[in-house]
Amino acid sequence: MKHVSVIGSGTMGNGIAHVFALYGYSVKLIDIHESALQKGVANIDKNLSRQVDKGTIDAARKASALANISLTTSISEGCRNADLVVEAASEQIDIKLNIFKEIDGCVPPHAILASNTSSISITRIASVTKRADKVIGMHFMNPVPLMKLVEVIRGYKTSDEVTSTVIELSRRLDKTPVEVNDYPGFISNRILMPMINEAICSLHEGVAGVAEIDEVMKLGMAHPMGPLELADFIGLDVCLSILRVLHDGFGNPKYAPCPLLVNMVTAGHNGIKSGVGFYRYTPGSKEKKGVGIKN
Incomplete structure:
Protein backbone atom coordinates (compact mmCIF):
# COMPACT_ATOMS: atom_id res chain seq x y z
CA MET A 1 0.00 0.00 0.00
CA LYS A 2 1.60 3.22 -1.21
CA HIS A 3 -1.08 5.61 -2.43
CA VAL A 4 -3.63 7.07 -0.01
CA SER A 5 -6.42 9.48 -0.90
CA VAL A 6 -8.05 11.56 1.84
CA ILE A 7 -11.40 13.17 1.08
CA GLY A 8 -12.04 16.31 3.11
CA SER A 9 -9.38 18.81 4.15
CA GLY A 10 -10.94 20.01 7.40
CA THR A 11 -9.59 19.33 10.89
CA MET A 12 -9.82 15.55 10.64
CA GLY A 13 -8.94 15.26 6.95
CA ASN A 14 -5.78 17.35 7.11
CA GLY A 15 -4.76 15.55 10.30
CA ILE A 16 -5.15 12.16 8.60
CA ALA A 17 -3.23 13.37 5.53
CA HIS A 18 -0.51 14.73 7.86
CA VAL A 19 0.02 11.36 9.53
CA PHE A 20 0.06 9.28 6.33
CA ALA A 21 2.46 11.72 4.65
CA LEU A 22 4.73 11.77 7.70
CA TYR A 23 5.06 7.99 7.50
CA GLY A 24 6.04 8.00 3.85
CA TYR A 25 2.77 7.44 2.00
CA SER A 26 1.92 9.34 -1.17
CA VAL A 27 -1.19 11.33 -0.23
CA LYS A 28 -3.83 12.98 -2.40
CA LEU A 29 -5.80 15.48 -0.33
CA ILE A 30 -9.19 16.12 -1.92
CA ASP A 31 -11.77 18.82 -1.28
CA ILE A 32 -14.38 20.52 -3.45
CA HIS A 33 -13.00 23.97 -2.55
CA GLU A 34 -9.48 25.08 -3.48
CA SER A 35 -9.50 27.54 -0.57
CA ALA A 36 -10.23 24.66 1.85
CA LEU A 37 -7.30 22.70 0.42
CA GLN A 38 -4.95 25.64 0.88
CA LYS A 39 -6.14 26.11 4.46
CA GLY A 40 -5.74 22.39 5.10
CA VAL A 41 -2.16 22.19 3.85
CA ALA A 42 -1.31 25.38 5.80
CA ASN A 43 -2.53 23.63 8.95
CA ILE A 44 -0.42 20.58 8.13
CA ASP A 45 2.62 22.82 7.67
CA LYS A 46 1.94 24.55 11.00
CA ASN A 47 1.45 21.29 12.88
CA LEU A 48 4.58 19.75 11.37
CA SER A 49 6.50 22.84 12.46
CA ARG A 50 5.25 22.29 16.01
CA GLN A 51 6.63 18.76 15.88
CA VAL A 52 9.98 20.12 14.70
CA ASP A 53 10.00 22.67 17.53
CA LYS A 54 9.27 19.91 20.05
CA GLY A 55 12.03 17.74 18.62
CA THR A 56 9.77 14.82 17.68
CA ILE A 57 10.75 15.14 14.00
CA ASP A 58 13.51 17.02 12.20
CA ALA A 59 13.22 19.61 9.43
CA ALA A 60 14.12 17.08 6.73
CA ARG A 61 11.27 14.79 7.75
CA LYS A 62 8.88 17.75 7.72
CA ALA A 63 9.97 18.67 4.19
CA SER A 64 9.58 15.06 3.07
CA ALA A 65 6.06 14.86 4.52
CA LEU A 66 4.96 18.04 2.75
CA ALA A 67 6.45 16.74 -0.51
CA ASN A 68 4.33 13.59 -0.15
CA ILE A 69 1.08 15.59 -0.31
CA SER A 70 -0.63 16.76 -3.49
CA LEU A 71 -3.96 18.56 -3.76
CA THR A 72 -6.97 18.23 -6.04
CA THR A 73 -10.63 19.23 -6.19
CA SER A 74 -11.50 16.17 -8.30
CA ILE A 75 -12.47 12.91 -6.60
CA SER A 76 -11.95 10.89 -9.79
CA GLU A 77 -8.47 12.32 -10.34
CA GLY A 78 -7.52 12.05 -6.68
CA CYS A 79 -8.66 8.45 -6.26
CA ARG A 80 -7.84 6.74 -9.55
CA ASN A 81 -4.52 5.25 -8.29
CA ALA A 82 -5.51 4.85 -4.65
CA ASP A 83 -4.74 1.74 -2.63
CA LEU A 84 -6.73 3.23 0.24
CA VAL A 85 -9.29 6.03 0.37
CA VAL A 86 -10.13 7.62 3.73
CA GLU A 87 -13.30 9.73 3.68
CA ALA A 88 -13.31 12.53 6.25
CA ALA A 89 -16.20 14.67 5.02
CA SER A 90 -19.02 16.15 7.09
CA GLU A 91 -20.82 13.81 9.48
CA GLN A 92 -23.94 13.68 7.31
CA ILE A 93 -25.06 10.37 5.87
CA ASP A 94 -26.27 11.71 2.51
CA ILE A 95 -22.91 13.36 1.84
CA LYS A 96 -21.04 10.19 2.76
CA LEU A 97 -23.25 7.93 0.65
CA ASN A 98 -22.79 10.14 -2.40
CA ILE A 99 -19.02 10.18 -1.91
CA PHE A 100 -18.80 6.39 -1.59
CA LYS A 101 -20.93 5.86 -4.70
CA GLU A 102 -18.53 8.09 -6.62
CA ILE A 103 -15.26 6.67 -5.34
CA ASP A 104 -16.44 3.09 -5.82
CA GLY A 105 -16.62 3.77 -9.54
CA CYS A 106 -13.21 5.34 -9.97
CA VAL A 107 -10.76 3.49 -7.70
CA PRO A 108 -8.85 0.32 -8.66
CA PRO A 109 -10.55 -3.02 -7.86
CA HIS A 110 -8.17 -3.76 -4.98
CA ALA A 111 -8.68 -0.44 -3.20
CA ILE A 112 -9.95 -0.33 0.37
CA LEU A 113 -12.56 2.33 1.15
CA ALA A 114 -12.52 3.65 4.71
CA SER A 115 -14.66 6.20 6.50
CA ASN A 116 -13.56 8.35 9.41
CA THR A 117 -17.18 8.58 10.54
CA SER A 118 -17.65 8.87 14.28
CA SER A 119 -21.07 7.22 14.41
CA ILE A 120 -22.67 6.42 11.02
CA SER A 121 -23.14 2.76 10.06
CA ILE A 122 -20.31 1.31 8.00
CA THR A 123 -22.72 -1.36 6.75
CA ARG A 124 -25.05 1.38 5.45
CA ILE A 125 -22.16 3.17 3.76
CA ALA A 126 -20.89 -0.08 2.22
CA SER A 127 -24.34 -0.87 0.81
CA VAL A 128 -24.02 1.80 -1.91
CA THR A 129 -20.79 0.23 -3.23
CA LYS A 130 -20.01 -2.94 -5.16
CA ARG A 131 -17.22 -3.85 -2.71
CA ALA A 132 -18.88 -4.10 0.71
CA ASP A 133 -16.13 -6.51 1.77
CA LYS A 134 -13.56 -3.74 1.25
CA VAL A 135 -15.40 -0.99 3.18
CA ILE A 136 -14.33 -0.33 6.77
CA GLY A 137 -14.30 2.37 9.43
CA MET A 138 -11.07 4.11 10.44
CA HIS A 139 -12.15 6.47 13.19
CA PHE A 140 -9.14 8.63 14.07
CA MET A 141 -9.22 10.83 17.17
CA ASN A 142 -8.72 14.59 17.22
CA PRO A 143 -6.00 15.90 17.07
CA VAL A 144 -4.94 13.12 14.70
CA PRO A 145 -1.14 13.67 14.83
CA LEU A 146 -1.17 13.36 18.65
CA MET A 147 -3.90 10.86 19.53
CA LYS A 148 -2.94 7.19 19.41
CA LEU A 149 -6.32 5.52 19.02
CA VAL A 150 -7.81 4.37 15.73
CA GLU A 151 -11.22 2.76 16.17
CA VAL A 152 -11.41 0.13 13.41
CA ILE A 153 -15.05 -0.64 12.63
CA ARG A 154 -16.06 -3.79 10.78
CA GLY A 155 -19.16 -3.53 8.65
CA TYR A 156 -21.41 -6.56 8.34
CA LYS A 157 -19.59 -7.69 5.18
CA THR A 158 -16.09 -6.34 5.86
CA SER A 159 -13.60 -9.14 5.18
CA ASP A 160 -11.07 -10.51 7.65
CA GLU A 161 -8.30 -9.66 5.19
CA VAL A 162 -9.30 -6.00 4.92
CA THR A 163 -9.67 -5.73 8.70
CA SER A 164 -6.21 -7.22 9.25
CA THR A 165 -4.71 -4.91 6.62
CA VAL A 166 -6.19 -1.79 8.23
CA ILE A 167 -5.11 -2.88 11.72
CA GLU A 168 -1.54 -3.43 10.52
CA LEU A 169 -1.60 -0.14 8.60
CA SER A 170 -2.71 1.71 11.73
CA ARG A 171 0.23 0.24 13.63
CA ARG A 172 2.61 1.41 10.89
CA LEU A 173 1.33 4.93 11.56
CA ASP A 174 2.35 4.46 15.21
CA LYS A 175 -1.31 4.27 16.21
CA THR A 176 -3.10 1.79 18.44
CA PRO A 177 -5.97 0.14 16.54
CA VAL A 178 -8.97 -1.20 18.45
CA GLU A 179 -11.41 -3.39 16.54
CA VAL A 180 -15.14 -2.92 17.15
CA ASN A 181 -18.34 -4.01 15.45
CA ASP A 182 -20.76 -1.81 13.55
CA TYR A 183 -23.44 -0.50 15.91
CA PRO A 184 -24.52 3.13 16.45
CA GLY A 185 -21.73 5.23 17.94
CA PHE A 186 -19.38 2.23 17.91
CA ILE A 187 -17.65 2.24 21.33
Whole structure:
Protein backbone atom coordinates (compact mmCIF):
# COMPACT_ATOMS: atom_id res chain seq x y z
CA MET A 1 0.00 0.00 0.00
CA LYS A 2 1.60 3.22 -1.21
CA HIS A 3 -1.08 5.61 -2.43
CA VAL A 4 -3.63 7.07 -0.01
CA SER A 5 -6.42 9.48 -0.90
CA VAL A 6 -8.05 11.56 1.84
CA ILE A 7 -11.40 13.17 1.08
CA GLY A 8 -12.04 16.31 3.11
CA SER A 9 -9.38 18.81 4.15
CA GLY A 10 -10.94 20.01 7.40
CA THR A 11 -9.59 19.33 10.89
CA MET A 12 -9.82 15.55 10.64
CA GLY A 13 -8.94 15.26 6.95
CA ASN A 14 -5.78 17.35 7.11
CA GLY A 15 -4.76 15.55 10.30
CA ILE A 16 -5.15 12.16 8.60
CA ALA A 17 -3.23 13.37 5.53
CA HIS A 18 -0.51 14.73 7.86
CA VAL A 19 0.02 11.36 9.53
CA PHE A 20 0.06 9.28 6.33
CA ALA A 21 2.46 11.72 4.65
CA LEU A 22 4.73 11.77 7.70
CA TYR A 23 5.06 7.99 7.50
CA GLY A 24 6.04 8.00 3.85
CA TYR A 25 2.77 7.44 2.00
CA SER A 26 1.92 9.34 -1.17
CA VAL A 27 -1.19 11.33 -0.23
CA LYS A 28 -3.83 12.98 -2.40
CA LEU A 29 -5.80 15.48 -0.33
CA ILE A 30 -9.19 16.12 -1.92
CA ASP A 31 -11.77 18.82 -1.28
CA ILE A 32 -14.38 20.52 -3.45
CA HIS A 33 -13.00 23.97 -2.55
CA GLU A 34 -9.48 25.08 -3.48
CA SER A 35 -9.50 27.54 -0.57
CA ALA A 36 -10.23 24.66 1.85
CA LEU A 37 -7.30 22.70 0.42
CA GLN A 38 -4.95 25.64 0.88
CA LYS A 39 -6.14 26.11 4.46
CA GLY A 40 -5.74 22.39 5.10
CA VAL A 41 -2.16 22.19 3.85
CA ALA A 42 -1.31 25.38 5.80
CA ASN A 43 -2.53 23.63 8.95
CA ILE A 44 -0.42 20.58 8.13
CA ASP A 45 2.62 22.82 7.67
CA LYS A 46 1.94 24.55 11.00
CA ASN A 47 1.45 21.29 12.88
CA LEU A 48 4.58 19.75 11.37
CA SER A 49 6.50 22.84 12.46
CA ARG A 50 5.25 22.29 16.01
CA GLN A 51 6.63 18.76 15.88
CA VAL A 52 9.98 20.12 14.70
CA ASP A 53 10.00 22.67 17.53
CA LYS A 54 9.27 19.91 20.05
CA GLY A 55 12.03 17.74 18.62
CA THR A 56 9.77 14.82 17.68
CA ILE A 57 10.75 15.14 14.00
CA ASP A 58 13.51 17.02 12.20
CA ALA A 59 13.22 19.61 9.43
CA ALA A 60 14.12 17.08 6.73
CA ARG A 61 11.27 14.79 7.75
CA LYS A 62 8.88 17.75 7.72
CA ALA A 63 9.97 18.67 4.19
CA SER A 64 9.58 15.06 3.07
CA ALA A 65 6.06 14.86 4.52
CA LEU A 66 4.96 18.04 2.75
CA ALA A 67 6.45 16.74 -0.51
CA ASN A 68 4.33 13.59 -0.15
CA ILE A 69 1.08 15.59 -0.31
CA SER A 70 -0.63 16.76 -3.49
CA LEU A 71 -3.96 18.56 -3.76
CA THR A 72 -6.97 18.23 -6.04
CA THR A 73 -10.63 19.23 -6.19
CA SER A 74 -11.50 16.17 -8.30
CA ILE A 75 -12.47 12.91 -6.60
CA SER A 76 -11.95 10.89 -9.79
CA GLU A 77 -8.47 12.32 -10.34
CA GLY A 78 -7.52 12.05 -6.68
CA CYS A 79 -8.66 8.45 -6.26
CA ARG A 80 -7.84 6.74 -9.55
CA ASN A 81 -4.52 5.25 -8.29
CA ALA A 82 -5.51 4.85 -4.65
CA ASP A 83 -4.74 1.74 -2.63
CA LEU A 84 -6.73 3.23 0.24
CA VAL A 85 -9.29 6.03 0.37
CA VAL A 86 -10.13 7.62 3.73
CA GLU A 87 -13.30 9.73 3.68
CA ALA A 88 -13.31 12.53 6.25
CA ALA A 89 -16.20 14.67 5.02
CA SER A 90 -19.02 16.15 7.09
CA GLU A 91 -20.82 13.81 9.48
CA GLN A 92 -23.94 13.68 7.31
CA ILE A 93 -25.06 10.37 5.87
CA ASP A 94 -26.27 11.71 2.51
CA ILE A 95 -22.91 13.36 1.84
CA LYS A 96 -21.04 10.19 2.76
CA LEU A 97 -23.25 7.93 0.65
CA ASN A 98 -22.79 10.14 -2.40
CA ILE A 99 -19.02 10.18 -1.91
CA PHE A 100 -18.80 6.39 -1.59
CA LYS A 101 -20.93 5.86 -4.70
CA GLU A 102 -18.53 8.09 -6.62
CA ILE A 103 -15.26 6.67 -5.34
CA ASP A 104 -16.44 3.09 -5.82
CA GLY A 105 -16.62 3.77 -9.54
CA CYS A 106 -13.21 5.34 -9.97
CA VAL A 107 -10.76 3.49 -7.70
CA PRO A 108 -8.85 0.32 -8.66
CA PRO A 109 -10.55 -3.02 -7.86
CA HIS A 110 -8.17 -3.76 -4.98
CA ALA A 111 -8.68 -0.44 -3.20
CA ILE A 112 -9.95 -0.33 0.37
CA LEU A 113 -12.56 2.33 1.15
CA ALA A 114 -12.52 3.65 4.71
CA SER A 115 -14.66 6.20 6.50
CA ASN A 116 -13.56 8.35 9.41
CA THR A 117 -17.18 8.58 10.54
CA SER A 118 -17.65 8.87 14.28
CA SER A 119 -21.07 7.22 14.41
CA ILE A 120 -22.67 6.42 11.02
CA SER A 121 -23.14 2.76 10.06
CA ILE A 122 -20.31 1.31 8.00
CA THR A 123 -22.72 -1.36 6.75
CA ARG A 124 -25.05 1.38 5.45
CA ILE A 125 -22.16 3.17 3.76
CA ALA A 126 -20.89 -0.08 2.22
CA SER A 127 -24.34 -0.87 0.81
CA VAL A 128 -24.02 1.80 -1.91
CA THR A 129 -20.79 0.23 -3.23
CA LYS A 130 -20.01 -2.94 -5.16
CA ARG A 131 -17.22 -3.85 -2.71
CA ALA A 132 -18.88 -4.10 0.71
CA ASP A 133 -16.13 -6.51 1.77
CA LYS A 134 -13.56 -3.74 1.25
CA VAL A 135 -15.40 -0.99 3.18
CA ILE A 136 -14.33 -0.33 6.77
CA GLY A 137 -14.30 2.37 9.43
CA MET A 138 -11.07 4.11 10.44
CA HIS A 139 -12.15 6.47 13.19
CA PHE A 140 -9.14 8.63 14.07
CA MET A 141 -9.22 10.83 17.17
CA ASN A 142 -8.72 14.59 17.22
CA PRO A 143 -6.00 15.90 17.07
CA VAL A 144 -4.94 13.12 14.70
CA PRO A 145 -1.14 13.67 14.83
CA LEU A 146 -1.17 13.36 18.65
CA MET A 147 -3.90 10.86 19.53
CA LYS A 148 -2.94 7.19 19.41
CA LEU A 149 -6.32 5.52 19.02
CA VAL A 150 -7.81 4.37 15.73
CA GLU A 151 -11.22 2.76 16.17
CA VAL A 152 -11.41 0.13 13.41
CA ILE A 153 -15.05 -0.64 12.63
CA ARG A 154 -16.06 -3.79 10.78
CA GLY A 155 -19.16 -3.53 8.65
CA TYR A 156 -21.41 -6.56 8.34
CA LYS A 157 -19.59 -7.69 5.18
CA THR A 158 -16.09 -6.34 5.86
CA SER A 159 -13.60 -9.14 5.18
CA ASP A 160 -11.07 -10.51 7.65
CA GLU A 161 -8.30 -9.66 5.19
CA VAL A 162 -9.30 -6.00 4.92
CA THR A 163 -9.67 -5.73 8.70
CA SER A 164 -6.21 -7.22 9.25
CA THR A 165 -4.71 -4.91 6.62
CA VAL A 166 -6.19 -1.79 8.23
CA ILE A 167 -5.11 -2.88 11.72
CA GLU A 168 -1.54 -3.43 10.52
CA LEU A 169 -1.60 -0.14 8.60
CA SER A 170 -2.71 1.71 11.73
CA ARG A 171 0.23 0.24 13.63
CA ARG A 172 2.61 1.41 10.89
CA LEU A 173 1.33 4.93 11.56
CA ASP A 174 2.35 4.46 15.21
CA LYS A 175 -1.31 4.27 16.21
CA THR A 176 -3.10 1.79 18.44
CA PRO A 177 -5.97 0.14 16.54
CA VAL A 178 -8.97 -1.20 18.45
CA GLU A 179 -11.41 -3.39 16.54
CA VAL A 180 -15.14 -2.92 17.15
CA ASN A 181 -18.34 -4.01 15.45
CA ASP A 182 -20.76 -1.81 13.55
CA TYR A 183 -23.44 -0.50 15.91
CA PRO A 184 -24.52 3.13 16.45
CA GLY A 185 -21.73 5.23 17.94
CA PHE A 186 -19.38 2.23 17.91
CA ILE A 187 -17.65 2.24 21.33
CA SER A 188 -16.03 5.66 21.67
CA ASN A 189 -19.13 7.77 21.07
CA ARG A 190 -21.64 5.31 22.47
CA ILE A 191 -19.98 5.94 25.83
CA LEU A 192 -18.69 9.51 25.41
CA MET A 193 -21.76 11.24 23.98
CA PRO A 194 -24.21 10.19 26.73
CA MET A 195 -21.70 11.55 29.26
CA ILE A 196 -21.49 14.87 27.42
CA ASN A 197 -25.27 14.95 27.04
CA GLU A 198 -25.73 14.32 30.78
CA ALA A 199 -23.33 17.17 31.55
CA ILE A 200 -25.41 19.46 29.32
CA CYS A 201 -28.63 18.27 31.01
CA SER A 202 -27.07 19.01 34.42
CA LEU A 203 -26.28 22.53 33.23
CA HIS A 204 -29.76 22.91 31.71
CA GLU A 205 -31.40 21.86 34.99
CA GLY A 206 -29.29 24.27 37.04
CA VAL A 207 -27.42 21.62 39.03
CA ALA A 208 -24.12 23.47 38.51
CA GLY A 209 -22.45 25.97 36.20
CA VAL A 210 -20.23 25.33 33.18
CA ALA A 211 -16.88 25.73 34.94
CA GLU A 212 -18.07 23.79 37.97
CA ILE A 213 -19.23 20.77 35.94
CA ASP A 214 -15.95 20.65 34.07
CA GLU A 215 -13.90 21.08 37.24
CA VAL A 216 -15.65 18.14 38.94
CA MET A 217 -14.87 15.84 36.03
CA LYS A 218 -11.26 17.02 35.72
CA LEU A 219 -10.38 16.85 39.40
CA GLY A 220 -12.67 14.04 40.49
CA MET A 221 -12.35 11.69 37.52
CA ALA A 222 -8.91 12.72 36.23
CA HIS A 223 -10.26 13.75 32.83
CA PRO A 224 -7.79 16.04 31.03
CA MET A 225 -10.70 18.19 29.78
CA GLY A 226 -14.18 18.66 31.17
CA PRO A 227 -17.16 17.35 29.15
CA LEU A 228 -18.50 20.79 28.21
CA GLU A 229 -15.12 22.07 27.04
CA LEU A 230 -14.65 18.79 25.16
CA ALA A 231 -18.04 19.28 23.48
CA ASP A 232 -16.88 22.72 22.31
CA PHE A 233 -13.69 21.16 21.01
CA ILE A 234 -15.55 18.41 19.11
CA GLY A 235 -18.19 20.82 17.82
CA LEU A 236 -21.68 21.02 19.31
CA ASP A 237 -23.21 20.36 15.90
CA VAL A 238 -21.18 17.14 15.63
CA CYS A 239 -22.24 16.10 19.16
CA LEU A 240 -25.86 16.68 18.21
CA SER A 241 -25.52 14.66 15.00
CA ILE A 242 -23.97 11.72 16.86
CA LEU A 243 -26.64 11.77 19.57
CA ARG A 244 -29.32 11.71 16.89
CA VAL A 245 -27.65 8.68 15.28
CA LEU A 246 -27.64 6.95 18.68
CA HIS A 247 -31.25 7.93 19.39
CA ASP A 248 -32.48 6.82 15.95
CA GLY A 249 -30.37 3.67 15.91
CA PHE A 250 -31.34 2.32 19.32
CA GLY A 251 -34.76 3.94 19.75
CA ASN A 252 -33.88 4.50 23.41
CA PRO A 253 -34.86 7.81 25.06
CA LYS A 254 -31.65 7.82 27.11
CA TYR A 255 -29.86 9.01 23.96
CA ALA A 256 -32.26 11.93 23.27
CA PRO A 257 -30.25 15.17 22.88
CA CYS A 258 -30.69 17.75 25.63
CA PRO A 259 -32.94 20.63 24.46
CA LEU A 260 -30.21 23.10 25.45
CA LEU A 261 -27.81 21.46 22.99
CA VAL A 262 -30.44 21.60 20.25
CA ASN A 263 -31.05 25.31 20.91
CA MET A 264 -27.34 26.17 20.93
CA VAL A 265 -26.71 24.44 17.61
CA THR A 266 -29.80 26.06 16.09
CA ALA A 267 -28.41 29.43 17.20
CA GLY A 268 -25.06 28.67 15.54
CA HIS A 269 -23.15 28.32 18.82
CA ASN A 270 -21.07 25.30 17.82
CA GLY A 271 -18.06 25.68 20.09
CA ILE A 272 -14.51 26.61 19.15
CA LYS A 273 -15.17 26.76 15.40
CA SER A 274 -17.90 29.38 15.86
CA GLY A 275 -16.12 31.25 18.65
CA VAL A 276 -18.78 30.50 21.24
CA GLY A 277 -20.26 27.41 22.83
CA PHE A 278 -20.22 26.64 26.51
CA TYR A 279 -17.18 28.93 26.60
CA ARG A 280 -16.15 31.93 24.51
CA TYR A 281 -12.94 31.72 22.50
CA THR A 282 -10.38 34.09 21.05
CA PRO A 283 -11.02 34.17 17.28
CA GLY A 284 -8.76 31.73 15.43
CA SER A 285 -7.58 29.94 18.57
CA LYS A 286 -8.67 27.51 21.28
CA GLU A 287 -7.94 30.04 24.04
CA LYS A 288 -10.93 30.41 26.35
CA LYS A 289 -12.16 33.93 27.13
CA GLY A 290 -14.76 32.92 29.68
CA VAL A 291 -18.07 31.16 29.98
CA GLY A 292 -20.25 31.57 26.90
CA ILE A 293 -23.58 30.55 28.39
CA LYS A 294 -25.52 30.97 31.62
CA ASN A 295 -26.95 27.89 33.26
